[in-house]
Amino acid sequence: MTDKPKGEKRFDLEEDLSRVEIPEVLPVLPLRGIVIFPSQIHPFLVSRPASLKLIDEVGQTNRIIALAAQKNPEEENPTPDSVFREGTAVRILKMLRYPDQSVRVLVQGLARVELVEFSQVEPYFKAQVKRLEDTLAADKEIDALQAHLVSQFSKFVSLVPYLPDELQGIAMQVREPGRLTDLVASYLKIAVEEAQDLLATVDVRQRLEKLIAILTREIELLELGHKIQSQVQTELNKNQREYYLRQQLKAIQKELGEGDSRSSEIEELEKKLEEAHMPEEARKAAEKELDRLRMIPPESAEHTVVRTYLDWLVSLPWAISTEDNLDIKHAREVLDEDHYDLEKIKERILEFLAVRKLKKDTKGPILCFVGPPGTGKTSLGRSIARALGRKFVRLSLGGIRDEAEIRGHRRTYIGALPGRIIQGIRNAGSNNPLFILDEVDKLGADFRGDPAAALLEVLDPEQNNTFSDHYLDVPFDLSQVLFLTTANVLDTIPHALRDRMEVLELPGYTEEEKLQIVKRHLVPKQLAENGLGDSNIELTQEAAAEIIRSYTREAGLRNLEREIARVFRKIARAVTEGEKPPEKVTADMVRGYLGPPRFFQEVAERTQEPGVATGLAWTANGGDILFIESTRMSGQKGLILTGSLGDVMKESAQAALSYIRSRADRLGIPSDFFDKSDIHVHVPAGAIPKDGPSAGVTIAASLASLLTGRPVRSDIAMTGEITLRGKVLPVGGIKEKVLAARRAGIKTIIMPRRNESDLEDVPEELRRELKMVFVDTVDEVLAAALRERAPEARAPKEERGGKHAQAVAH
DSSP states (O other): OOOEEOSOOEEOOSSOGGGSOOOSEEEEEEESSOOOOTTEEEEEEEOSHHHHHHHHHHTTTTOEEEEEEBSSTTOSSOOGGGBOSEEEEEEEEEEEEOTTSOEEEEEEEEEEEEEEEEEEOSSSEEEEEEEEOOBOOOOHHHHHHHHHHHHHHHHHHHHOTTSOTHHHHHHHHOOOHHHHHHHHHHTOOOOHHHHHHHHHOOBHHHHHHHHHHHHHHHHHHHHHHHHHHHHHHHHHHHHHHHHHHHHHHHHHHHHHTOOOHHHHHHHHHHHHHHHHOOOHHHHHHHHHHHHHHHHSOTTSHHHHHHHHHHHHHHHSOSSOOOOOOOOHHHHHHHHHHHOSSOHHHHHHHHHHHHHHHHOTTOOOOOEEEEOOTTSSHHHHHHHHHHHHTOOEEEEEOTTOOOTHHHHOOOTTSTTOOOOHHHHHHHHHTSSSOEEEEETGGGOOOBTTBOHHHHHHHHTOTTTGGGEEOTTTOSEEOOTTOEEEEEESOSTTSOHHHHHTSEEEEOOOOOHHHHHHHIIIIIHHHHHHHTTOTTSOOEEOHHHHHHHHHHTOOOSSSHHHHHHHHHHHHHHHHHHHTTOOOOSEEOHHHHHHHHOSOSOOOOHHHHTSSTTEEEEEEEETTEEEEEEEEEEEEESSSEEEEESSBOHHHHHHHHHHHHHHHHTHHHHTOOTTTTTTEEEEEEOSOTTSOEEOSTTHHHHHHHHHHHHHTOOBOTTEEEOOEEOTTOBEEOOSOHHHHHHHHHHTTOOEEEEEGGGGGGGGGSOHHHHHHSEEEEESBHHHHHHHHBOSOOSSOOOOOOOOSOOOOOEEOO
16 A cells, blocks of 8 residues: 545635745655645545554644655655655645555645755654745736636636536636646646656746646647547447448348348358368458458458458368378279389389378378479379379479469558469368479579578478468468479479478380380370371381380480371371271381481491590480590690580590590500690580580590590490599489480490499399499490401591480489
8 A cells, every 4th residue: 555646636725825834844744646736635545654653643733744756656665865855845634544544634735845854764754844935026928927827727627527617717716826836737637757847846937837838738638639539439420320321221121122242241251261160370360351341341442352361261171181092002003004114103102101091190291203304203193193082283383483472472462362382272172182393493583582492381291281371371281282393303403492302213214114105105195186096096016116216315205205196197187188097007107107217326337436435424304325536636735625515524534634644555555645646525416515524434435445546336335433543433313324325226334333233223124135334443444345456447427316415424
């Protein structure tokens, strides 16, 4: 309990207080949150022990005490330094003791006093006091200030409902300016510091000026409050009128049998909201927006924005999911029916089904299919969705540069929509579709953000259960979605994104696999698409092999399917012109339909000359062969490298030359062969950039062949990185390179011994058909690759063959 003001204020104008004698020493009662002015009659409650002791003892004497405001109202036990030095001498008029021993005291202000010196601290304060008299120089300016104060106070009283109007008349009756200021100040609810400043000011002119400034400020605040209240009341009246009219309109429409479209719209949304079974956070957001929609007029632009947002929320499949078909035998049949081979990927999907069968709440894996174009990555995703019984959603990421494509735009933008992830989920109609993100390696980034960074949350099973789209601004659970991504290369995928995915490689198809795919899938599909489905046209195996070898050179199947489609289009045209379709399409007929072959088995022709060797390279389109040609001419120890070679490949050529020079004696080459010669190494298809270390053994073989005059065997291709000591180091892309060698008619492949384990990924029939020579040193490479010295060199034949893809030797 504290000493606090209580009750209404009164002011005594009749008694001449200047004649009341003030003792020199007075008990001092500290007050909290209030300042008492002279002539003011005011009650307050006393409850602190020291203050009660003071009241009890003073009540038996003249009942005059000093009141001083505390500087800190929160201080429970004040000290002499805790109270202001200027206070008010007051006379106790009445005291009333309550059952809890607190006392209600009614006092009348007598005069301003200054607490000169404290003479007692315990049990209560006593101080020597000095009466402060007002200083006043009467003139017309004082009269004007007094008149203005009366006018402002009258206006103030009229604006404050709890002040009686009689105060205006009382203020006009006061003739003394000092007493008038005390009257006005006692009715103002101002801060203790401002009231204390008025009490301490004995110059009446200054007190008038300060009080007028305070009163003017309070009047402005009151007028502003009245204005705001008036506006609010007007708006409330308007809303009440609209509500009344709408209720009448509803009643009229009900009588006419017509429905209220706005009400039915709200009711429909409420029903959809109930049926959506949203999570608690999303439901709260939807209900909040629905309440806003009720208040917004239909003509407002904001109405459309809120309505569209609610439509998105209620249309999302928050609790709708498809049941997985966990029959592993059925899944295997579907995968085998749609795709030939691809055993590793099929095994991974069946493993997922097996785990899901044992543990229902398992999170879906994030799989990334990496391989050359046309190897069936996207169609494999569609097949997996069919095997699982899930909805299929495809999103192509190629060329996307805006983060908002993934996360959506914020609703502050005109025409904002959710990102492509949420759009795909809504289109699927279930919260657990199979979502394939195509071409994840071709994402871009610019000033609008980095989409790859936005995908980090989408493709993280630990985070995507609270995926937040910028438009929805509420979490959506993506943990039940089975995400698959596809890419041609891994190098361009950011490391953090790649780390979240399980990479499964599709290196390409062998010729046998392509023949089976042609027979099982491509021929029936193209017959149907070209209107020949009813005919029993057969594409013989020889014809299919001819198309594969002579008209395509790829790891995938796209060009092969195009060439088969060309054959059947030719037949379809002949049928429409009245000819009878053939029962079989043979290899000779293929050449008639497709024209001269585009690719040749040119290895034997190009490697008849010394200085030419066949290498193997990895490209984004699979594997390929490349020829490395060397020649020698008069010069001064120059090494010329051409063919759009990268820095790594140039360094490999320098290392190969250094090794050959260091082994010149053993190879039967004059040790000074380089003193007056220049060596030129060229890799044909000069417009295509080439780089990587795996051409090292091929360059070394080419240089050794040139300088010894021994041609490289035409049926051999090689790959491997070399060191200056002649060691052969392992390289990557072995399966792609083996497939490329097979396509080019190579019979023997030289590769590093440490790559022998990589042949497990190569089909068994290829390993049986091709001879693999595993080497540790360049000497072993030369021993296996070089023939005996050739007869007189013949003029090189003109280069023929298809275009090489950009070679990157791993």
